[in-house]
Amino acid sequence: MAASTPLRVIPLGGLGEIGRNMMVYEYGDTMIAVDVGLMFPDVEHPGVDLIIPDWQYVLDRKERLRAVFLTHGHEDHIGAMPFLLREVNVPVFCLKLTRGLVQVKLKEHRIEADVTVVEPGDAIEVGPFTVEFFSVSHSIPDSAGLIIETPVGTVVHTGDFKIDHTPIGGQHTDLGRLAAVGEEGALLLCADSTYAEIEGYTPSEQVVAETLDRIIGDAEGRVIVTTFASLISRVQMVIDAAEKHGRRVFVTGRSMVNNVNMARDLGYLRVPGNMLMTPNQVRDHPDAKTVIVCTGSQGEPTSALTRMASGSHQQIAISPGDTVILSSNPVPGNEKAVYKNIDMLYEAGAKVVYNRIADVHVRGHAAREELKVIHRLVRPRHFVPIHGEYRHLVLHRELAISLGMPPEDAFVLTDGDVLEIDDDGARLGERVEADYIYIDGLGVGEIDDFVLRDRQHLANDGLVVYVTAVDRHSGKLTRPPEVMSHGFAGPDEEPALMEAVSQLLIDVLGGEAKHADWRALHESLKDDIAGLLHRKTHRRPLVIPVMLEV
Missing domain, CATH: 3.40.50.10710 (Metallo-hydrolase/oxidoreductase)
Known part of the structure; x- marks a missing residue:
């Protein structure tokens, strides 16, 4: 394969948000994925159970996906594995506890998969990639970072980490191995940015x-x-x-x-x-x-x-x-x-x-002084901050530049961006789709932002439904309209509001039809009713017309 073939770095989740971590590394006709996590919904996602990465880019090229590597067992790194493995049969590599946590999830979903246990220091060859696990300290045992050898150079992907000199269980971040990579020459560092805005060190x-x-x-x-x-x-x-x-x-x-x-x-x-x-x-x-x-x-x-x-x-x-x-x-x-x-x-x-009262929790991520240690050890040619909301990524990039990284070599990516690196340097390529995929009950990806907007609309202002029976030829009412609401008005104001809507319908549709295009008239009626209700209540319910032709 030509030396000028680029390494493509494609975040599908976790950059610009906390959760949904998934990174794809692609070289030629081979892809590997690092982590396949989920994100929990907030108030902006009513009725949604989980949010997972959009991996359609991978599915469209599923024959290229050769392996998945998991850095540790937290939900934001492994939680979406059952959903991916429903669609792709691919080997998975991780440390022992991570495998146990993944197997619990796969058992719940009745999925069998090839999940191989590795140890820190083990290296797995996957086409042009050689992926080595190295130990990191985090808030869960068996956490790891990855050293990824590619034809273009060496990538260090830290996963979630901190530098804890007295860790529970004795698992330290392997600074010696990172120093060795730095001595040999690192092409790219992709490092945890969660606490890039916090000075000092993370407590043990x-x-x-x-x-x-x-x-x-x-x-x-x-x-x-x-x-x-x-x-x-x-x-x-x-x-x-x-x-x-x-x-x-x-x-x-x-x-x-x-x-x-x-x-x-x-x-x-x-x-x-x-x-x-x-x-x-x-x-x-x-x-x-x-x-x-x-x-x-x-x-x-x-x-x-x-x-x-x-x-x-x-x-x-x-x-x-x-x-x-x-x-x-x-x-x-x-x-x-x-x-x-x-x-x-x-x-x-x-x-x-709780933590505002006593030290019953400490962060599992590196603060700024610890991030500086990693940058000074690895000394990468290029840098991409990962795992953080947008401000975390920006602040981590600024930290790298303050340590001597040329600004043109430090990239703030967001989900769907593509960074291409070859012998001539690094540059942004054409974006791929990386939208939120919503899990809603048994549905995967069956609701979208339009559905969520309707749900938010319903939650905020309720629903008004009116039913009209009209003559199929003239559009004239054949019986009085029916109007009902849910979650819109209280019992004291609802009768008068429903009567006002009913009267508007009678005024427009009850007399002799004068409009040639009466179907268009019914469409405009929906807007008229919404306007009437807003004038009277300063609320905007979702208005649904039901028209019966007789």
């Missing part, structure tokens, strides 16, 4: 372990801890503290139970033989000897903690004397739901501990 996970130990030791009643179901190291901290202080643990929440069982089976959780309790055991166990670990750190409506806070959990009811620890930070967009849960917990009499 050890801080959280000490805080959890102190809170659990001081608590007089039950302790309830919620965190991400994939934060296995955080669950281990809770189990260790419970054991130290003579407590037993009950795990609740489907994803938490599944992940704890998987991690225990794989040896990633050390659980003493009689530590975990069944629902029947926790019911009769003394509160002062009980710790509950559950889902719900993001205020999810059906999660265990939300059901406890609202009083709808089958086994656990919050009561005075309980201590509830939220060992996570709200994901952007989830703040309102999280703080609503905190309020309900306080109202139920619980003591609530």
